[in-house]
Amino acid sequence: MSKATSSNAKRVTTHLLQEMKLRGEKISMLTAYDFSMAKILDSGGIDVLLVGDSASNVMAGHETTLPITLDQMIYHASAVVRGVQRALVVVDIPFGSYQGNSRLALESAVRIMKESGAHAVKMEGGEEIKESITRVLSAGVPVMGHLGLTPQSIYKFGTYSVRAREETEAAKLIEDAKILEECGCFAIVLEKIPSKLAAKVAKAVQIPIIGIGAGAGVDGQVLVTHDMLGITQDFHPRFLRRYADLAGIMKQAVSQYVEDVKAISFPTEEESYE
Known part of the structure; x- marks a missing residue:
């Protein structure tokens, strides 16, 4: 293991992530869904653990992230929190638990925080979910945004191909990132977009930008742990590097x-x- 840096000598917070961006230190993020794996990843020095709705795929075998429920996400998040001493734990609010209903969004976020002990939630979308994000933030719940390829909207897009290659969509993505920052999001995940656009977004906002398939010009990287460790075998996107x-x-x-x-x-x- 590499020598500890000042950032992994203390508990990771949303404030610490902001400091890391300011001093140019890259942020490391992986997914976790259970106690044992979370404990190993945390001891390895990971900065952020995402209890992703990707559990729907890698843990339950579903084709998409849509079927996983709020109760199931809370179950996974609770297990992860019990295995963590240092990393910031962020939990995806699942499909159908916040879109188009800010009150439902708040109820879902509060349940996740109270019942799992997690540190923050993540929500997919830009301007269209602004009201839900604002309401969740008003209750003191930290929110991480997610733009670009948003898996919860897969049936709307109809494909997992790279997003925002067209000028209009790219412009909207930059605007959405600024909206999320203005709302108060502490960070944003950018998934599967052109690397030059991702770097542009990272410079356009003050909050950390975490990429997955978004190139190296952002403030950090995230991968699905089961993919990165070679546990899953039938997933081969260009952005994935298998470390084992x-x-x-x-x-x-x-x-x-x-x-x-x-x-x-x-x-x-x-x-x-x-």
Whole structure:
């Protein structure tokens, strides 16, 4: 592990993320959905853990993020919070729990904060959800925004391809980022947009911009942990770098266990009680 920096010597807060942007220190962010994984990621020095609605895909096997419920997100978030000592824990408010209804948005955010002990929530969208974001923020709940490819709107877009390549959509994205900053969001995730546009957004606002498939010109990066560790095998986007092949290691371990059990070489005398 690399030598600890001043930023990972203390608990990460929204204020600390702002300081990191100001001094040019990049922010690291990964997803987490359970206690054991969260504990490992936290001890590895990660700055932010996102309890993503991607749990719908990697934990439950759904094709999209839409089916996961608020209760399920709170369950996952509660487990993650119990495994964390340093990282900031951000929780996705799931589809159908905030769009078009600011009162529902507030109720959902408050439930997440009270029942899971998380530190912030994340919401997808720009100007169209401004009222919901403002109402959640008015209750003192920190909000992280999310622009570009917004998976909760996949049926609207009809594709997971790169967003904001056209001038009109790019201009709207920049404007939406400024709106989210003005509302009071402490950071924004930009997903799958041209790298030059992402860098432009990062310079246009004072709050941290976290990219996923948005190039290196932003203030930090986020990946889905199961993708980054090679646990998932059927997902190969251009932006994904696999840092391990845990699926292969796990399969090998299971095969060896099966072999040992059938050969009666496990357990040994030393692994048994008298």
